[in-house]
Amino acid sequence: MTFAENILLNMGMQKICFVVLVLLTSISTFSQISFKTEYLGNSQYWQDIDDEHREKVGNSKGAAMIYQGDIKVPLSVKTNDSGQKSIWAISAGGAYAHLDNQNFNDEMVSEMLNLQLALINLRPLNKRWSLLTAIGGGVYTPFTDLSKVDFGYVLGNVGVIFIKHLKPNLDLGGGLAVNSTFGYPMVFPTVYLNWSLQGNYYVNVSMVTGLDIKAGNKFNDFFSLNIIANANGQLALLEKDGKDMMCTHQYFTTGISPEINFGKHICISLVAGINCVRPLYYNERSLRGMFTDDTDYYFGTSPYASFGIIIK
Numbered sequence: 001m002t003f004a005e006n007i008l009l010n011m012g013m014q015k016i017c018f019v020v021l022v023l024l025t026s027i028s029t030f031s032q033i034s035f036k037t038e039y040l041g042n043s044q045y046w047q048d049i050d051d052e053h054r055e056k057v058g059n060s061k062g063a064a065m066i067y068q069g070d071i072k073v074p075l076s077v078k079t080n081d082s083g084q085k086s087i088w089a090i091s092a093g094g095a096y097a098h099l100d101n102q103n104f105n106d107e108m109v110s111e112m113l114n115l116q117l118a119l120i121n122l123r124p125l126n127k128r129w130s131l132l133t134a135i136g137g138g139v140y141t142p143f144t145d146l147s148k149v150d151f152g153y154v155l156g157n158v159g160v161i162f163i164k165h166l167k168p169n170l171d172l173g174g175g176l177a178v179n180s181t182f183g184y185p186m187v188f189p190t191v192y193l194n195w196s197l198q199g200n201y202y203v204n205v206s207m208v209t210g211l212d213i214k215a216g217n218k219f220n221d222f223f224s225l226n227i228i229a230n231a232n233g234q235l236a237l238l239e240k241d242g243k244d245m246m247c248t249h250q251y252f253t254t255g256i257s258p259e260i261n262f263g264k265h266i267c268i269s270l271v272a273g274i275n276c277v278r279p280l281y282y283n284e285r286s287l288r289g290m291f292t293d294d295t296d297y298y299f300g301t302s303p304y305a306s307f308g309i310i311i312k
Contacts, residue, residue, distance in 0.1 A: 033311040038066040040251055040275045041303035042100075048296035062101040062299055064251075064278070066234070069094055084124035091118045091136075096144070097234045097249055099280070108280070109247045112234040115139045118157075125162075132161040132173070132192070142236040142247065152244070153237050156180045161192050170195045182286055183244070214257070226257040228271060237285065244285040251278040253304045267310045275304040 045060035070093030078086045097112040118136025125131055137156040139149055156179065163173035173192035178185050193207040199218075206212040216226030233250035255273015262268070278299040 033069075033071045034308065035069045036067075036306060036308035038064075038068075038253075038306040039304065040064040040066070040253075040278060040299075042102075043275070043278070043300040043302035045104075045280075045297065045299055057297065058105065059103045060101070060105075061103065062099060062280075063302070064100065064249075065098045066232075067096045080124065082124070082127055084127075084130075086123040087121070089120045089122075091120055092116065095234055099249065101280075109142045109236055109238070109249075111142060111144065112236040112247070112249060113139070113141045113144050114234050128165055130163045130165065132159075132163055132175075134159045140235045140237045142238045152239075154180075155237070159190060161190055163192055169197060181246075211252075216257075216259075222261055224259045224261075226259060227254075228257045228273075229254040240282060245282050246285050247280070247282050249278070249280050252276045253306075255304060265312045267312070269306075269308045269310075271304065271306040271308075273304050275299075275302045277301065 040063060042061055042063040045057045045062065046054050047057050048054045070091065072089055072091045074087055074089045076086075076088040080086070093116050095112075095114045099108070099110050099112070101108045101110055116136060116138035118134050120132070120134045122130060122132050135158045137154060139146075139153050140155060141149060141153045157177060158179075159175065159177040161173050161175035163171050165171055171192065171194040175190050175192070177188050177190045179188070180186075191207060193205065195206075196202065196204045201215075201217055203215045204213070211229070211231035213229040214226050216224050218224040229252075231250065231252045233248065235249070236247040238245055238247060253271070253273060253275050255271045257269055257271040259267055259269045279297065280299065281297045
């Protein structure tokens, strides 16, 4: 297996962490509107037999298009005597994934729609610690007809994260998230990491809504060139074979990303690279199902491209 496959397929408590990150996807930044389109090229569908062997799943293969957008609006911003900000904000976001699955013997989800809304509060506890809380919910469906949505497709969530400001460029934190993944409240751990080195050459590493790594060179105020690595995904709740199920779609991408800035408020980014691995699998919507090892089914390496715009 490749390094990227090991990250996504063998990481401890991967499924639980992924669900929590999807549910808390609104807590990363404030005061911006963003849109992003991603293309993941055609690749073979594989199954891992053991740690050293894998085999093709028939002639099954697939590609994907993902469209994402979100808006974060501050409702209240106050600054204390130390210059620290207390923020109340509302966040709304959505993602639509069109999965072009080919030659599957069993029915496989072909589209996913994720819609989320959250109320967020960030407040300083002292000079070294801050508290981030979020409450909200989302809709996670394998279709786009919202008239079909009932409470079976809705997840509620509450998150509390304590963040320590270790250095001016390093924040590390942890906390708990409560969500209704199994139809009743469950508590899961969460992790927060934000680290950066700034200058003409810079590095940013974030693990807030997933894995986000960016290293690059700022040539001028207009143009910069980056190397990026990201982990992202979508979730769909559904009924399959008479059971409440979840279908998880994840992808780990890396590539070259030029960024073009138009003033201080608009940024356009392009990415050309590869999708290292793209798991797509079902598991039961139960605590037992979260630990069932179904993540040995995945699409292999494929071309990747994206276009994004951020309005700050």
